[in-house]
Amino acid sequence: MKDETTVIQASITTLRVAEALKHLEGARVTELAAHLDLPKSTIHYHLQTLMKAEFIVADGDEYRIGLRFLDFGEFVRDRVELLGSAESELRKLAEETGEIASLMVEEHGRGVYVAREESESAVRTSFHTGKRVLLSQTAAGKAILAFTPHERVEEILDRHGLEGKTRNTITERNYLVEVLDEIRERGYAYDDEEWHRGLRCVAAPIRDMDDRAVGAVSVAAPLSRTRGERYKRDLPEAVLSTANVIELNMQYS
């Protein structure tokens, strides 16, 4: 597996500037230069480039990500076929459980939340649609991995590793493989404070005709509301049932 793909460095830098601008929630030339460890002049030219292409905007004395990205974002969102079959079911799941229900798909070996519905009583966590996470760190991600061919899983783990996020995050490869086996048997996955302290999730994969995961539904709830039977039986049942309906919807569209 060769990693030295020939890419255009200048473009990579421009994209990194955009990324940094998002990460810093707006920034000025000097700040970006420090953050990316590049000369001010270099940053300047890359910002000019992004401005000319209208991907960023100058707001007062700092640069920010522009609405052009919204255009692209909504476009790509509409291209996720799963969404059509899933959105209304997700809403029902959120209402029924009183928590946050979300839909994840895999891309470039990462998990991406493409939809999210929350009820009034849901916990306030700050992950928006589009959020990218490591598959190994979330219930939905593990549900996806469990129903992904072995070689592909290996590839993904090679590429992204197993970064620890909380004290519960799985960081050992062998252990992860065991967990995935369990999930495959059981049919659904747990996240017991592995991604965020105080937060537990239950997720079920959405599979195609070949039994490959095309995504996963998950419910996220605070520790305090995931005691006993609710965590062991009720939430899994709700999530599984939702995943099942989505799978059926998919087939008739």
Place this chain on the structure above:
Amino acid sequence: MKDETTVIQASITTLRVAEALKHLEGARVTELAAHLDLPKSTIHYHLQTLMKAEFIVADGDEYRIGLRFLDFGEFVRDRVELLGSAESELRKLAEETGEIASLMVEEHGRGVYVAREESESAVRTSFHTGKRVLLSQTAAGKAILAFTPHERVEEILDRHGLEGKTRNTITERNYLVEVLDEIRERGYAYDDEEWHRGLRCVAAPIRDMDDRAVGAVSVAAPLSRTRGERYKRDLPEAVLSTANVIELNMQYS
């Protein structure tokens, strides 16, 4: 006003490839090469670059825009402060009128729809959130222009011109200025099939303390439902009232 800003050509090309990929709704190397009039090899390297940065994805035998843009898109959407004050009001407006209600802001001299709500009976037009249009071609855009300082309006018109879209689109600068004066007096703007055949819109600006437009609300309805008083009185009233509430909401947040 010098236009020859020094930009990085390689990056511009990469961004153009992304743009083309969106426009073509996914494409292969050869198709892109033809569309952008560049050698296949050049396209190849730019695609590799976008792939490595995970901004696009290879789907079967073609490349597509990736979900990374969704991350950026949602991020920038959350940064539009207006939205917090406007979203619920927009929904009410959509229900009340039974049409499509949307919110536009200006960026880089263009109009960008940042929110959109539709009722069941609304006409099916295919413009999604994030859609960028010429300000002169829409009711919301004209409402914004009418409450934008003269010099800035001149700048915008110089940059983007007055492209015709339907037979009703305003293409004469002097006439547009007249229309903007009317709008300023009247307080709201019309779009009489100027953007899309068979579609009429009514829009009102949302203004800040300095009377400058920070956005506009608009209602879009099919020609058949915009006869007589509804077009002349009811819709304007509804839109104005919504804009007013949003302005008030803004001040207390």
Place this chain on the structure above:
DNA sequence: TTCTCTGTTCATCAGAAATGAACAACTATT
């Protein structure tokens, strides 16, 4: 098989991206 498409790789070369220093335009401080 042969032909005709793909997309990828290669070698070459012009020219463009990166850079630090110099400059100008502001703020803050005194």
Place this chain on the structure above:
DNA sequence: AATAGTTGTTCATTTCTGATGAACAGAGAA
């Protein structure tokens, strides 16, 4: 006000890299 310390922009220079067409390999189609 004057000054010192910021900032962002411009400039000249040099190296290295992005662009290119041709050659190549791989997949279907004929």
